[in-house]
Amino acid sequence: MIWDRIETLPREEMEILQLERLKAVVLRVYRKVPFYRGRLRESGLKPPDIRSLADLQNLPFTVKEDLRENYPYGLFAVPLERLVRIHASSGTTGLPTVVGYTKKDLRTWSELVGRVVVQAGVKPRDVVQICFSYGLFTGGFGLHYGLERVGATVVPASAGNTQRQLRLIQDFNTTVLVSTPTYALYIAEVAREIGLDPSKLGLRLGLFGSEPWSEGIRDGLEAAFGFKATDNYGMSELIGPGVAGECRMQNGLHISEDHFLPEIIDPETGEQLPPGAEGELVITTLTKEGLPLIRYRTRDLTALDYAPCPCGRTTVRMHRVSGRTDDMLIIRGVNVFPSQVEEVLMEIDGVSPHYRIIVDRRDYLDEFEVQVELAADYFTGAFRDLETLERTIKERLQSIIQITAKVKLVEYRSLERTAGKAKRVIDKRIM
Amino acid sequence: MWVRQISIFLENKSGRLAAVTRLLADHGFNIRALSIADTSDFGILRLIVNEPARAYQVLKDAGFTVSETEVLAVEVPDRPGGLAGVLDLLNSAGTNIEYLYAFVSKSAENALVLLKVENLEKAVEVLTANGVTVPDYRVVHQI
Numbered sequence: 001m002i003w004d005r006i007e008t009l010p011r012e013e014m015e016i017l018q019l020e021r022l023k024a025v026v027l028r029v030y031r032k033v034p035f036y037r038g039r040l041r042e043s044g045l046k047p048p049d050i051r052s053l054a055d056l057q058n059l060p061f062t063v064k065e066d067l068r069e070n071y072p073y074g075l076f077a078v079p080l081e082r083l084v085r086i087h088a089s090s091g092t093t094g095l096p097t098v099v100g101y102t103k104k105d106l107r108t109w110s111e112l113v114g115r116v117v118v119q120a121g122v123k124p125r126d127v128v129q130i131c132f133s134y135g136l137f138t139g140g141f142g143l144h145y146g147l148e149r150v151g152a153t154v155v156p157a158s159a160g161n162t163q164r165q166l167r168l169i170q171d172f173n174t175t176v177l178v179s180t181p182t183y184a185l186y187i188a189e190v191a192r193e194i195g196l197d198p199s200k201l202g203l204r205l206g207l208f209g210s211e212p213w214s215e216g217i218r219d220g221l222e223a224a225f226g227f228k229a230t231d232n233y234g235m236s237e238l239i240g241p242g243v244a245g246e247c248r249m250q251n252g253l254h255i256s257e258d259h260f261l262p263e264i265i266d267p268e269t270g271e272q273l274p275p276g277a278e279g280e281l282v283i284t285t286l287t288k289e290g291l292p293l294i295r296y297r298t299r300d301l302t303a304l305d306y307a308p309c310p311c312g313r314t315t316v317r318m319h320r321v322s323g324r325t326d327d328m329l330i331i332r333g334v335n336v337f338p339s340q341v342e343e344v345l346m347e348i349d350g351v352s353p354h355y356r357i358i359v360d361r362r363d364y365l366d367e368f369e370v371q372v373e374l375a376a377d378y379f380t381g382a383f384r385d386l387e388t389l390e391r392t393i394k395e396r397l398q399s400i401i402q403i404t405a406k407v408k409l410v411e412y413r414s415l416e417r418t419a420g421k422a423k424r425v426i427d428k429r430i431m
Numbered sequence: 432m433w434v435r436q437i438s439i440f441l442e443n444k445s446g447r448l449a450a451v452t453r454l455l456a457d458h459g460f461n462i463r464a465l466s467i468a469d470t471s472d473f474g475i476l477r478l479i480v481n482e483p484a485r486a487y488q489v490l491k492d493a494g495f496t497v498s499e500t501e502v503l504a505v506e507v508p509d510r511p512g513g514l515a516g517v518l519d520l521l522n523s524a525g526t527n528i529e530y531l532y533a534f535v536s537k538s539a540e541n542a543l544v545l546l547k548v549e550n551l552e553k554a555v556e557v558l559t560a561n562g563v564t565v566p567d568y569r570v571v572h573q574i
Contacts, residue, residue, distance in 0.1 A: 374496055376496060379438070379440050379496045379497070380438075380498055380500075381436075381498040381499075381500045382529070383475060386440075386473065386475075408472045408473075409440075409472065411441065411442050411495070411496055412440075414442065
C-alpha cells in the first residue's frame with residue numbers, strides 16, 4: 001500500500017513541485033532568517049536567482065555548527081508563539097541542537113512518518129510497540145504520531161525494562177516492534193533467557209532506525225523474530241524520523257523528496273556528484289516552517305538511485321548509510337564527537353595530548369573507554385594522585401558528553417604517533 | 432640524605448615489568464628492594480637500586496614514566512612482633528605510613544623495611560630515640 005499518491009508522481013511533475021517549493025523556501029529564509037539573508041548576500045545571490053533545480057548548487061551549505069552558533073532559536077523562521085513543539089539532540093560541544101515545529105510542521109511530520117510506516121508494511125490493525133524514549137529525542141514522538149495517523153494501535157512502551165516489554169508484547173498482542181536494532185537483539189536474548197521463543201511472540205514486523213546497522217544484523221533480527229526488519233532514516237535537524245524509509249522490496253530507502261530535496265556531494269570539495277555516486281547526503285527542507293534548512297550537510301555517506309522501484313513509488317531511493325564524513329560516534333544512542341573528549345582532556349593537568357577512544361559492545365550495551373597518556377612530568381609516584389586523576393577525567397567527561405566512560409591511564413609515549421591524522425578512535429562494534 | 436626510591440608507572444600489560452628489569456640489568460644496576468602496587472589497569476613499581484640517580488636517568492631516557500621519592504629504611508628485629516613494635520612507635524607519634532615493603536636483606540638478625548612517611552625527620556627522631564636502627568642511605572643503596 002502507498003500512503004500518499006504523491007509518492008508515485010512522475011519525475012517531471014516532482015521536479016516542478018520541488019522547484020516551486022525551493023523558490024518559496026529560499027524566499028522565506030531570505031526574509032525571515034538574518035543568518036540566511038547574510039549568507040545569500042555573501043554569495044551574491046538573491047531569491048529570484050533560483051530559476052531551476054540546478055541553481056540549488058549555487059546556494060551556500062548549512063552545517064551543524066551553524067545551528068550551534070545560533071543556539072537556541074537563531075535559525076527559526078517563525079516567532080516563538082507560532083511554535084508548538086521543541087525537540088533537541090546532543091551537539092558537538094555540549095550545546096544541543098534545537099529544533100522547533102509549527103502546527104503545520106507536526107502535521108507534515110505525522111504524514112511523512114505515516115508514509116514510512118505504511119511502506120514498511122504497517123496496517124491499521126497492527127498493534128505497534130514503541131521502545132524509543134519519549135523526550136527531547138525525536139524518535140519516540142515522531143513514530144508515535146505517524147503510527148496513530150495511519151490508524152495503527154500504538155503502545156508507547158518507551159525504552160528499557162526488557163522483561164516488561166516482553167510482557168506487553170504477549171499481553172497486548174503486539175505485532176510490530178519499533179526500536180533500535182541493538183535493543184531488538186537484546187529483547188530476543190532476554191526472551192530466550194526466560195524460556196520464550198522470540199519467533200513465537202507474534203511479531204510480524206520490525207521498524208528500525210536511529211543507529212547504523214548492517215545487513216548481518218538485519219539477518220539476525222529476521223531469523224530471531226521470524227519477521228521482516230525494515231530500515232528508516234531521519235535526523236532531528238531535518239524533522240526526526242520520516243525523512244526516508246524502506247518499502248517491502250528492502251532495496252534502498254525512499255526519500256520523501258517533495259519535502260526533502262536530496263543531493264550527493266563530494267565531502268572534500270563540496271561539488272555536487274552525479275546520480276549513483278557515493279558521497280555526503282545534503283538535504284534542503286522544502287516545506288518546513290519552524291526550522292527550514294538550506295543544503296544541510298547530514299555528514300552521512302550514501303548514494304542516490306533514481307531507477308523506478310517495483311513497489312510503484314517513483315521517489316528516489318538512498319542506499320543504507322555506509323558511514324559518516326565526520327568522526328561522530330553514537331554511543332548508547334548519544335552522539336559523541338572525539339573533539340568533545342579532546343576538549344575535556346586538554347583542560348586537565350597531568351595528561352598528555354595523546355588519547356585513544358575504544359568503543360566496544362558487550363551484552364548489547366556500548367562501552368566507551370578513553371585511554372590517555374599520563375604526562376611525563378606529572379607522575380609523583382603516589383597511587384592516590386593517579387586515582388584522583390582518573391576520577392577527575394571521568395567526572396568531567398560525564399558532565400560534557402553525558403555518558404559514563406571507562407578511563408584508563410596509559411604510559412607516556414605508548415599510544416601511536418603518526419605524521420598524519422592520528423587514529424583516535426577504535427570502534428570494535430560489529431555493525 | 433635519605434634513601435632514594437624510584438617509582439615507575441607501568442600499564443598492566445605483559446612484558447612491561449620484564450622490560451624494566453632487563454634494562455636495569457643491561458646497565459649493571461642491582462635491585463636492592465622492590466614492590467608493586469597495582470589496579471586492574473596500571474601499577475606502580477617501586478625500586479631501591481644502587482646508583483639511584485643514574486638509574487633514574489637511564490629509565491627516563493628509555494621512555495619510562497618515573498619519579499623519585501625519599502623513603503626511610505628501618506631495621507626491624509627478625510622475630511615475632513618486630514615490625515609491630517616499630518609501627519606502634521610511629522603510630523603513637525602520629526606519623527602516617529603511606530606504604531611499606533621489605534628489603535632483600537642478607538643480614539641475619541635484622542630485617543630491613545622501607546617506609547614511605549610524610550615527615551621523615553620526625554619518624555627518624557622517634558625511632559632512634561627508642562633504639563631502632565635507621566641505617567644510613569649509603570648502606571641501603573650499596574650493601
